[in-house]
Amino acid sequence: xxxxxxxxxxxxxxxxxxxxxxxxxxxxxxxxxxxxxxxxxxxxxxxxxxxxxxxxxxxxxxxxxxxxxxxxxxxxxxxxxxxxxxxxxxxxxxxxxxxxxxxxxxxxxxxxxxxxxxxxxxxxxxxxxxxxxxxxxxxxxxxxxxxxxxxxxxxxxxxxxxxxxxxxxxxxxxxxxxxxxxxxxxxxxxxxxxxxxxxxxxxxxxxxxxxxxxxxxxxxxxxxxxxxxxxxxxxxxxxxxxxxxxxxxxxxxxxxxxxxxxxxxxxxxxxxxxxxxxxxxxxxxxxxxxxxxxxxxxxxxxxxxxxxxxxxxxxxxxxxxxxxxxxxxxxxxxxxxxxxxxxxxxxxxxxxxxxxxxxxxxxxxxxxxxxxxxxxxxxxxxxxxxxxxxxxxxxxxxxxxxxx
Amino acid sequence: xxxxxxxxxxxxxxxxxxxxxxxxxxxxxxxxxxxxxxxxxxxxxxxxxxxxxxxxxxxxxxxxxxxxxxxxxxxxxxxxxxxxxxxxxxxxxxxxxxxxxxxxxxxxxxxxxxxxx
Amino acid sequence: xxxxxxxxxxxxxxxxxxxxxxxxxxxxxxxxxxxxxxxxxxxxxxxxxxxxxxxxxxxxxxxxxxxxxxxxxxxxxxxxxxxxxxxxxxxxxxxxxxxxxxxxxxxxxxxxxxxxxxx
Numbered sequence: 001x002x003x004x005x006x007x008x009x010x011x012x013x014x015x016x017x018x019x020x021x022x023x024x025x026x027x028x029x030x031x032x033x034x035x036x037x038x039x040x041x042x043x044x045x046x047x048x049x050x051x052x053x054x055x056x057x058x059x060x061x062x063x064x065x066x067x068x069x070x071x072x073x074x075x076x077x078x079x080x081x082x083x084x085x086x087x088x089x090x091x092x093x094x095x096x097x098x099x100x101x102x103x104x105x106x107x108x109x110x111x112x113x114x115x116x117x118x119x120x121x122x123x124x125x126x127x128x129x130x131x132x133x134x135x136x137x138x139x140x141x142x143x144x145x146x147x148x149x150x151x152x153x154x155x156x157x158x159x160x161x162x163x164x165x166x167x168x169x170x171x172x173x174x175x176x177x178x179x180x181x182x183x184x185x186x187x188x189x190x191x192x193x194x195x196x197x198x199x200x201x202x203x204x205x206x207x208x209x210x211x212x213x214x215x216x217x218x219x220x221x222x223x224x225x226x227x228x229x230x231x232x233x234x235x236x237x238x239x240x241x242x243x244x245x246x247x248x249x250x251x252x253x254x255x256x257x258x259x260x261x262x263x264x265x266x267x268x269x270x271x272x273x274x275x276x277x278x279x280x281x282x283x284x285x286x287x288x289x290x291x292x293x294x295x296x297x298x299x300x301x302x303x304x305x306x307x308x309x310x311x312x313x314x315x316x317x318x319x320x321x322x323x324x325x326x327x328x329x330x331x332x333x334x335x336x337x338x339x340x341x342x343x344x345x346x347x348x349x350x351x352x353x354x355x356x357x358x359x360x361x362x363x364x365x366x367x368x369x370x371x372x373x374x375x376x377x378x379x380x381x382x383x384x385x386x387x388x389x390x391x392x393x394x395x396x397x398x399x400x401x402x403x404x
Numbered sequence: 405x406x407x408x409x410x411x412x413x414x415x416x417x418x419x420x421x422x423x424x425x426x427x428x429x430x431x432x433x434x435x436x437x438x439x440x441x442x443x444x445x446x447x448x449x450x451x452x453x454x455x456x457x458x459x460x461x462x463x464x465x466x467x468x469x470x471x472x473x474x475x476x477x478x479x480x481x482x483x484x485x486x487x488x489x490x491x492x493x494x495x496x497x498x499x500x501x502x503x504x505x506x507x508x509x510x511x512x513x514x515x516x517x518x519x520x521x
Numbered sequence: 522x523x524x525x526x527x528x529x530x531x532x533x534x535x536x537x538x539x540x541x542x543x544x545x546x547x548x549x550x551x552x553x554x555x556x557x558x559x560x561x562x563x564x565x566x567x568x569x570x571x572x573x574x575x576x577x578x579x580x581x582x583x584x585x586x587x588x589x590x591x592x593x594x595x596x597x598x599x600x601x602x603x604x605x606x607x608x609x610x611x612x613x614x615x616x617x618x619x620x621x622x623x624x625x626x627x628x629x630x631x632x633x634x635x636x637x638x639x640x
Contacts, residue, residue, distance in 0.1 A: 065609060072543065073530050073609065075459065077413075077572050080530075131639055301532050301543035301564075302626065310640040314630035317640075361459070364466040367608055373465055410557070412524055412547040413572055434524040434549075436559065441603050443522065443559040445549060458526045486556045 007220045013138055014225025015232065016145030020284030021101035022094070022191030022348075023233045024277065025341045028257040030184050031240025032249055033177065036160075036168030039234055041185045043169050045192025046230030048385045051378060052356065054222035055363045056198040060205035061214045063368040067202040068298035070368050071358055079358070080299050086354035087295060091196050093344040095288045095327040099125070100337030101281030104254045105274045114337060118328035125285050126324045130317070134207045134306040137290070141283035148232055148280055150272040154264040155235035158242045165238060183346075183403025186396050189388075190348035192233065195355030196291035203294040207307060215372065239264070253338050289327075293319040342404060349396040352389035360386060410494045420450060420484070420497045428503040429482055433458045445486050450506075453481035482506040524559070532610040533562070533598075535617035542622050544611065545569050546595065561597045562611075564622060568595040590628035596621045 030038035056067050063070060072080040103117035128137060174181035205214070243260045244251065251257050254277070262269030290306060297304035297316040310317035330340055360382050363374045374382070415431050422428045429450030436443040449457075456477065460469045472478075484506060490498045499506075522528075524547060533541040546563035566585040570578040586593035598613060605612040617623060634640050 063609065069532065073532065076525070076530050077545070077569065081573065130637075301540050303540050310637070311630050311635045314626050314634040317634055318629055360466070361463055364463045364469075366462045366465065379466065407550055407552050409548055409550045409560075411563070411568075411571070412549055412559075413529060413545070413568075416525055433526065436522050436524055438522050438606075441600070441606070443524070443528075443600070445524075445557040445559075458523065461526075487554075491557075 003217055006214075006217050007224075009139060010217060010221035011225040011228070012146065013142040014221060015228045016142035016148070017138075017283050017287065018226070018229025019145070019148045019151075019232055019236070019276070019280040020191075020194075021097045021277075021281045021337075021341050022187075022194070022345045024101070024236060024280060025251070025254070025257070025338055026184060026187040026191045026345060027233045027236035028240040028244070028260065029251045030188060031237040031242075032244035032251045032256075033184065034174065034181060035241040035245055036165050036237065037172060037174065038181070038184055038188060039165065039168035039237055040171045041188040042192060042230055042233045042237065044171075045189045046226055046233070048189075048193050048381070048388070049197070049230075050222050050226045051381045052193065052198055052359060052385065053201055053226060054219055055359055055374065055378065055382070056202040057205050057210070057218035057222060058215060058372055059363060059369055060202040061210040061212060061218060062370050062372045064206065064211065065368070066206045066294060066298045067199050067362075068295045069301075070362050070365075072299045072301075074362060074365060074368065075358060083354050083358065084295060084299060086351040087195055087199075088292060090344070090348050090351040091288050091292045091295075092323065092327065093330075093340070093347060094194070094196065095285060095292070095323055096330045097337070097341045097344040098281045098285035098288060099327050100331050100335075100340050101254075102278050102285065103331060104337045105278035105281065108255065108258055108270075108274050108277075115332060115334060118331035121282075121285075122324045122328045125282065125289060126321060128286060129289060129306070129320050129324075130310055132306075134204065137286050137306065138204060141279070141286060144279050145283050147272065148276045150261060150265065150276055151232055151235040151239055154261050154269075155238040157264050158239065160238050160242060165234075168237075177403075179399065179403035181403070182395070183399040186349045186392055186399055187342055187345040189392055190345035190352070190396070192230070193352060193356075193385075193389075194348065195351060196288050198355065198359075199295050200287050200291040203291070203298070203304075207305060212372070251338070253336065285327075289320040289323050292323050293317070343400070346396045346400045346404070349389075349392040351393075353386065353393050356382070356389050357386055408492070410491050414494065415448075415491075415497065418495070418497055420448075420489075420499060422499040422503040423501055426503055428484075428499055428506065430455075431497065435483075447486060448484040448489050449481055450484060451481045453478050457481070479508055482508055527608075528559075528606070528611070531607075533564070533622070534610050534612055535615050535620070536604070536612065537617065538612075539617040541613060541615070541617050541620065542596075546571070548597070559600050561599055562603075562613075563595045563597055565589075565591065565595045565625075567591075567593045590624050591621070596624070598622065 060066055099121050102121045103114035106117045107114040239260050243263050249256055258273055261273045293316050296319045302315045303313045304316040305313055363369050412434055418431050420428045431448050431450055432454035433449040434445055435447050436445050464470050488500045490500050529544050529547055531544050535541055542564040544562050546568040547559055548561040549557040550560040551557040567582055570581040602614045604614045
């Protein structure tokens with residue numbers, strides 16, 4: 001019974017926490033430009049994510065150590081520093097992106113520029129981290145995040161030809177704008193396979209004191225939660241394809257997407273969009289800031305816990321404080337939030353080999369994963385994912401230049 | 405001669421020359437024996453296979469790595485007994501013998517590695 | 522026992538299981554005609570800086586000298602203090618919160634974090 005509750009809560013958490021600035025924006029861009037044609041990239045990304053999240057949860061449950069800790073202990077300092085640099089830089093940009101998403105939602109709601117909202121939003125995030133506990137942040141924000149189910153409702157009420165939607169799940173070559181198409185593929189995969197999520201999830205498993213008995217919970221949450229989360233991303237594509245594409249809207253700014261729910265949900269459409277954007281991005285901002293603090297603190301062996309008072313984990317709290325202090329800078333400088341989103345997602349794709357590569361070694365390690373080491377299927381998937389990550393890393397920057 | 409000190413983490417990756425000034429390989433691992441809590445250095449491992457064992461030995465359930473660990477690269481590991489390593493200048497460790505005199509392979513843990521199936 | 526694989530970079534905890542840091546460095550020492558023995562664990566930014574590419578290490582070392590409460594002095598733990606050599610962590614017989622290993626943590630807590638309301 002208790003496990004069932006845990007599974008349900010975990011699934012709700014993954015669904016409510018799935019959408020964020022990157023997945024919302026890239027899905028809307030994909031639908032507006034290419035209809036259902038890019039759905040396959042969300043499905044592919046979600047499939048990779050399911051396996052990676054399951055693996056990071058399993059490693060934490062079996063070793064009782066968070067991912068960053070195992071990484072440093074097993075592969076050494078030199079390697080850890082490379083991962084820290086790659087994931088750290090990207091996490092900073094994604095944090096700025098998510099703050100930008102919240103700030104832009106507030107601009108849509110109030111008419112006051114996102115540049116003025118950047119600092120207050122960062123302050124609110126910081127306050128939540130400073131005063132909140134892991135459970136409150138993870139569960140609370142994610143439950144609020146269920147408002148994003150509005151996209152699923154809208155997609156269903158638009159009555160798409162489901163056969164056409166299903167056809168979008170099969171990869172096809174684009175008929176036009178090939179560079180932009182592949183650019184969006186990279187963006188979507190970067191947004192879906194978010195490396196920070198792995199550190200967040202595994203630290204959460206340690207915070208919640210998972211052990212081997214949680215492995216079924218872990219599997220269910222990863223598979224079911226992430227599948228529904230991916231379905232939400234797909235719903236955004238469907239809505240954009242059926243609302244924005246026929247009207248010839250090209251999404252170059254968050255305001256271009258702001259009315260996408262209105263034709264279906266009437267006067268509820270706009271507030272639901274604004275609320276979805278604000279809450280999804282707020283939740284993601286908290287997760288990213290925490291992930292960064294987890295990564296640094298665990299790698300250097302500092303005391304860390306979001307459940308403890310800041311004074312008992314001073315260096316840990318200092319990391320997220322500093323991150324939130326610096327993250328508003330690009331927004332204050334006037335960088336367009338959607339541009340920032342696209343840049344962050346493309347760079348996330350570049351960082352993927354560093355973030356995912358080690359998973360193959362760590363999940364096959366007798367000392368840490370023990371008898372719960374990867375089986376052949378997980379290994380095959382993670383190897384394919386790593387190969388994919390290398391391809392993405394190589395093509396990402398050139399595609400930003402020609403397709404962005 | 406008084407006591408000398410060297411940092412293990414700074415030895416890792418250092419190139420070692422032999423007594424004739426020829427390259428013998430890089431230090432990738434230091435093997436010690438344990439007496440109670442005390443750790444006494446027994447030998448230094450040089451060469452790419454030493455790095456390989458350090459990183460993947462507990463990961464040999466992965467067929468790809470098992471292949472790598474058994475393949476031709478696996479022989480590129482040399483063992484330097486502690487008394488053959490001159491660490492008076494830790495930045496430039498030197499062998500007290502010729503590199504041809506070094507034993508190759510994995511030594512004491514060979515049986516253990518072979519038993520991983 | 523392989524020192525790089527089994528000891529270096531492992532988590533250090535005190536008797537109460539509080540984290541102290543990681544094995545950032547290992548000091549070997551010997552007298553003439555004796556095999557080297559592990560005599561100490563080092564931890565801290567200065568030790569870690571030495572493990573980075575030279576230009577980056579120098580930069581971090583300079584920063585540590587200027588700003589860290591230990592002025593870039595690495596912290597040494599005598600090897601005799603090791604109580605347990607686990608596969609995943611190493612237990613040290615020491616009172617963590619009062620030890621020099623947590624100088625930076627304490628400094629940051631007292632001078633910055635604890636001064637912010639709600640800490």
